[in-house]
Amino acid sequence: MRNNIKIERARHNLTQADLAEKIGVSRQSINAIEKGKYVPSTVLALKMARLFKMSVEDLFTLEIDD
Numbered sequence: 001m002r003n004n005i006k007i008e009r010a011r012h013n014l015t016q017a018d019l020a021e022k023i024g025v026s027r028q029s030i031n032a033i034e035k036g037k038y039v040p041s042t043v044l045a046l047k048m049a050r051l052f053k054m055s056v057e058d059l060f061t062l063e064i065d066d
Contacts, residue, residue: 005030
């Protein structure tokens with residue numbers, strides 16, 4: 001699964017730690033999600049999408065092999 005979290009963080013001038021605090025997870029979790037090592041729960045994906053004022057589908061994209 002591909003994601004645009006790093007891009008959206010930059011657009012909103014947020015560090016990984018800032019984003020983590022706003023949605024209630026660790027900075028390490030944000031790092032793992034950005035690198036594609038961890039797929040977030042539906043609730044977590046919805047929290048990020050709401051924070052960035054975008055749809056989950058615009059933030060996360062399924063790849064062919066997913």
